Amino acid sequence: MRAIAFLAVMPAVAFVVHPSQAQDAAAGEKVFTKCKVCHIADQDKNMVGPSLKGVIGRTAGTHPNFSYSAAMIAAGKSGIKWDEPTLTTYLHAPQAMVKGTKMTFPGLKDDKDIANVIAYLKQFSK
Template sequence: MITAVIRSATLVASLFVAAYAHAKDIERGKAAFRKCAACHAVDTTTNKVGPHLGDIMGRTAGTVEGFNFSPAMKKAGKDGLVWDETSLAEYLAAPKTKVPGTRMAFAGIRNDDELANLVTYLAALPELP
């Protein structure tokens, strides 16, 4: 009985720590997004220099209505590029490698922790402000 209680308490504590770490990553990702905010909005309607990112996960590349994507990004979408955590991390690390010919002028994020936190933040949108 005591062993079961200890196991349950350990499980609850582990879940709390994991949830706290996840929230911390999202906050760091939100801070990392400051680099992106000049060109991108996190809502689901506002296009700036770049397309909105509020509903990016699961979206086919080059398909935001009202945004004029580069031919390269449109082709990437037609060729099957759909944004998920892996494809987005690859793109944000090296945009011109992932989609040669993209118009995005950003060179990429080289810090793995910053990249992971940014992708975590973007994955949580549009639920977050």
């Protein structure tokens, strides 16, 4: 009986404690220093890249007063919204997801870094 209970609980425990699920906004702030060259997250101010304040839930290519590439505008028109799964894919390889984007950043390779950056951005998307 204990073995059955253990097997029933393990998938839930694995989901909760799996390292790729962990998000640390403070660690994400450190990783975000790579992004600060072009973006700001805590203010609604465009720089070389658009402001990332409120990015979670935003349709791609729609932040006001920013000159997006035609590719990013088309991505938004196709239905891309910045949620966790979409940002995860984009942050791995921006040019692979949106061919023709003006963003020249090669991407983040570490899933933990991406999860942490998303946790950091969430603070400014409420």
